[in-house]
Amino acid sequence: MGETPLLDRLVEALRCLPGVGPKSAQRMALQVLERDREGALRLAEVLKAAVEHIGHCQCCRTLTEHPLCRICVDMHRDRHLLCVVETPADQMAIEQATGFRGQYHVLLGQLSPLDGIGPEELGLDRLEARLAEGEIQELILATGTTVEGEVTAHYIADMARGHKVRTTRIAQGIPLGGELDYVDRGTLSHAFSGRRDL
Amino acid sequence: MGETPLLDRLVEALRCLPGVGPKSAQRMALQVLERDREGALRLAEVLKAAVEHIGHCQCCRTLTEHPLCRICVDMHRDRHLLCVVETPADQMAIEQATGFRGQYHVLLGQLSPLDGIGPEELGLDRLEARLAEGEIQELILATGTTVEGEVTAHYIADMARGHKVRTTRIAQGIPLGGELDYVDRGTLSHAFSGRRDL
Ligand SMILES: [Zn+2]
Ligand SMILES: [Zn+2]
Numbered sequence: 001m002g003e004t005p006l007l008d009r010l011v012e013a014l015r016c017l018p019g020v021g022p023k024s025a026q027r028m029a030l031q032v033l034e035r036d037r038e039g040a041l042r043l044a045e046v047l048k049a050a051v052e053h054i055g056h057c058q059c060c061r062t063l064t065e066h067p068l069c070r071i072c073v074d075m076h077r078d079r080h081l082l083c084v085v086e087t088p089a090d091q092m093a094i095e096q097a098t099g100f101r102g103q104y105h106v107l108l109g110q111l112s113p114l115d116g117i118g119p120e121e122l123g124l125d126r127l128e129a130r131l132a133e134g135e136i137q138e139l140i141l142a143t144g145t146t147v148e149g150e151v152t153a154h155y156i157a158d159m160a161r162g163h164k165v166r167t168t169r170i171a172q173g174i175p176l177g178g179e180l181d182y183v184d185r186g187t188l189s190h191a192f193s194g195r196r197d198l
Numbered sequence: 199m200g201e202t203p204l205l206d207r208l209v210e211a212l213r214c215l216p217g218v219g220p221k222s223a224q225r226m227a228l229q230v231l232e233r234d235r236e237g238a239l240r241l242a243e244v245l246k247a248a249v250e251h252i253g254h255c256q257c258c259r260t261l262t263e264h265p266l267c268r269i270c271v272d273m274h275r276d277r278h279l280l281c282v283v284e285t286p287a288d289q290m291a292i293e294q295a296t297g298f299r300g301q302y303h304v305l306l307g308q309l310s311p312l313d314g315i316g317p318e319e320l321g322l323d324r325l326e327a328r329l330a331e332g333e334i335q336e337l338i339l340a341t342g343t344t345v346e347g348e349v350t351a352h353y354i355a356d357m358a359r360g361h362k363v364r365t366t367r368i369a370q371g372i373p374l375g376g377e378l379d380y381v382d383r384g385t386l387s388h389a390f391s392g393r394r395d396l
Pocket of ligand 1: 058059060061
């Protein structure tokens with residue numbers, strides 16, 4: 001009876017989820033216990049299984065419970081196109097928003113020598129091996145537009161150049177439907193200097 | 199390999215939590231797998247234990263993993279005061295916001311004959327037994343100010359009257375710091391008719 005009540009421990013444990021503060025953790029705990037115990041039990045089971053079985057694809061490093069992910073084993077994906085992203089979330093966003101049908105390399109980070117994150121931590125040895133195989137014709141750099149994202153993109157572009165693989169960078173500019181005066185100056189400047197003939 | 203990937207099942211399972219849509223479920227799944235597997239495993243364990251062990255207090259019906267909750271076994275709480283609330287969340291809000299040191303009865307709902315929720319479903323037989331014991335001197339009705347909440351409050355007030363127990367209702371009015379023109383008309387009307395001498 002002296003230990004922390006289970007309900008308090010549940011509220012605390014829910015805070016491992018991003019965006020969940022003390023108030024919403026309490027609301028979540030009470031609501032699942034009062035209204036959806038079946039769903040809560042399923043969540044507990046799937047969460048445990050996910051942590052225990054989901055690792056990284058041996059080829060592209062995205063999250064998967066298999067040695068190779070769905071995309072890497074899919075023989076219908078274009079093996080001449082390789083897109084480099086920072087996170088599995090970025091990869092999902094591209095899968096959901098674009099018609100890209102090539103393959104991926106997921107960095108799981110950005111180059112950051114001061115934090116001890118070098119080429120090896122981003123699996124760039126593995127990426128270089130794929131480039132060396134000679135099948136890839138275009139390497140698309142879809143890393144973020146932060147300073148670290150740009151540094152990472154340039155490092156990889158240099159590597160691809162060494163293997164004579166064409167490298168492209170996703171376009172930066174005004175978001176679709178965006179009004180010029182709501183866009184930050186850096187984006188506007190990029191969009192202006194990246195202008196094309198119509 | 200043909201079955202739904204574990205990651206997709208995790209995103210789906212997270213949606214049992216209130217306020218979690220497809221987008222935030224995906225963000226949660228990716229983030230815990232990439233950054234906090236230890237926290238996710240702890241959440242899975244505590245969630246399972248909570249669902250399996252947390253039931254309702256035999257006395258006041260709030261959520262607890264013991265036969266009686268912390269408040270009901272606390273001999274320092276005032277046994278002359280009993281506060282009636284609709285949910286464990288309401289009870290927690292009162293515990294956190296007020297200096298109330300009495301006991302509770304948690305209805306776990308509101309009277310709603312059309313939905314088959316009668317006095318028995320709200321544990322009112324148990325509440326009546328407590329009133330009959332003669333120890334309670336004031337019954338505080340802290341049910342919601344919805345129509346169902348008012349109906350429930352009146353039903354319980356009648357019951358308390360039968361046992362000659364003084365019954366009070368928490369005040370309705372303008373929220374602290376609230377400006378009159380931001381308050382809904384019903385609240386303003388209640389506040390006006392409930393005015394007191396200064
Ligand atoms: Zn893969
Ligand atoms: Zn209790």
